[in-house]
Amino acid sequence: MKSSQQIVRLRKTLLAHYDACGRSLPWRIRPEDRAAGVIADPYKVWLSEIMCQQTTVSAVTPYWHKFLQKWPCVENLACAPRDEVLAAWAGLGYYARARNLHKCAGMIMDEFGGVFPNTEAGLLKLPGVGPYTAAAISSICYGEATNIVDGNVERVISRLRMVQALLPKARTEIRILAGVIADPKRAGDYGQALMDLGSQVCKPKNPKCGMCPWEFACLAGKAGVAEDYPKKIKKQTRPVRYGAVFYLENGGEILLRRRPDKGLLGGMMELPGTEWGAEREAVDKMLAHAPSSHNWQQCAKEVSHVFTHFTLYLNVFVAQGGDVNTGIWASLDRLDTYALPSLMRKAIRSAQSL
DNA sequence: TACGCGTGGAC
DNA sequence: TGTCCAAGCGT
Numbered sequence: 001m002k003s004s005q006q007i008v009r010l011r012k013t014l015l016a017h018y019d020a021c022g023r024s025l026p027w028r029i030r031p032e033d034r035a036a037g038v039i040a041d042p043y044k045v046w047l048s049e050i051m052c053q054q055t056t057v058s059a060v061t062p063y064w065h066k067f068l069q070k071w072p073c074v075e076n077l078a079c080a081p082r083d084e085v086l087a088a089w090a091g092l093g094y095y096a097r098a099r100n101l102h103k104c105a106g107m108i109m110d111e112f113g114g115v116f117p118n119t120e121a122g123l124l125k126l127p128g129v130g131p132y133t134a135a136a137i138s139s140i141c142y143g144e145a146t147n148i149v150d151g152n153v154e155r156v157i158s159r160l161r162m163v164q165a166l167l168p169k170a171r172t173e174i175r176i177l178a179g180v181i182a183d184p185k186r187a188g189d190y191g192q193a194l195m196d197l198g199s200q201v202c203k204p205k206n207p208k209c210g211m212c213p214w215e216f217a218c219l220a221g222k223a224g225v226a227e228d229y230p231k232k233i234k235k236q237t238r239p240v241r242y243g244a245v246f247y248l249e250n251g252g253e254i255l256l257r258r259r260p261d262k263g264l265l266g267g268m269m270e271l272p273g274t275e276w277g278a279e280r281e282a283v284d285k286m287l288a289h290a291p292s293s294h295n296w297q298q299c300a301k302e303v304s305h306v307f308t309h310f311t312l313y314l315n316v317f318v319a320q321g322g323d324v325n326t327g328i329w330a331s332l333d334r335l336d337t338y339a340l341p342s343l344m345r346k347a348i349r350s351a352q353s354l
Numbered sequence: 355t356a357c358g359c360g361t362g363g364a365c
Numbered sequence: 366t367g368t369c370c371a372a373g374c375g376t
Binding site: 048049050051052053054055056057059060094096097100127128129130131132133136148150151152153191192195198199204205235240302304306311313 | 366368369370371372373374375
């Protein structure tokens with residue numbers, strides 16, 4: 001089969017598959033609504049794309065609804081206090097996304113008159129919006145003929161063409177291969193169809209090659225080695241770190257503090273605690289960092305938490321008392337309004353079960 | 355280019 | 366207390 005003919009067939013079969021069994025997502029305009037004239041709202045699409053970065057649809061969905069209920073348009077979000085946005089994001093992870101989300105909303109209001117840029121190049125200048133997100137928003141909302149490449153697309157294309165180079169070095173090659181096939185006429189549908197194919201059919205493990213619309217062309221599939229692609233550099237083992245936090249309760253309030261704006265969990269709240277180091281410290285050494293000299297009780301079991309690049313074990317110490325002025329006393333009845341990451345919520349639960 | 359950056363689910 | 370992974374971005 002000639003290459004140009006194959007590309008036509010790849011486009012046709014993928015879009016036919018999408019039209020027949022495209023999945024429904026909360027932020028996706030359904031075909032019947034589109035036929036009735038409904039247009040994708042860039043604010044809603046932007047919000048969904050930022051949340052979906054490295055995050056599963058099932059994790060994103062409740063947050064997406066919550067954000068839209070609290071802040072129905074970009075102006076509402078821009079006017080909200082940043083800490084309120086961080087608190088609403090708490091639990092979703094990768095908190096730089098929330099900081100950039102709020103910053104971006106402010107830019108849209110201050111520099112763009114409340115209207116999102118309508119080109120890939122314009123979107124790319126926004127904080128938190130990279131090559132994937134710019135391509136996705138511009139094609140989905142404005143029909144621009146972009147080349148959407150996310151992790152799903154990388155997997156599908158690397159299998160289709162049996163790309164031998166290892167990720168992440170193979171990115172440039174995969175991007176070029178994907179761009180040749182991308183359909184400029186239905187750019188948004190094509191991109192979403194390809195991502196759906198990756199997430200539902202061409203999965204990392206146990207790909208369903210038998211029901212893939214691209215089975216006729218897939219080199220790795222035909223060779224029976226789809227699961228071996230994409231080739232990747234093997235990851236190093238995750239280091240371990242240890243630390244301690246202090247849960248000080250007084251009159252229905254607990255002592256919190258805010259983390260520095262940059263770096264891990266930047267701008268989020270936390271229980272006061274020690275630095276996190278490579279070695280387990282003795283109890284008296286940990287207690288030297290306590291916010292007070294109360295009679296601390298140690299939880300029997302450490303709280304464990306897995307970050308992207310290390311695993312953390314936290315000792316949790318509990319005490320009662322209010323003679324501390326450095327920090328923020330947070331009401332236990334309204335902890336959900338604080339920007340507490342999952343790690344700290346785990347530690348709080350552990351302290352409360354003591 | 356390579357690394358830092360969360361979390362929870364599937365296996 | 367294992368491994369891998371998810372609609373990536375910023376530095």
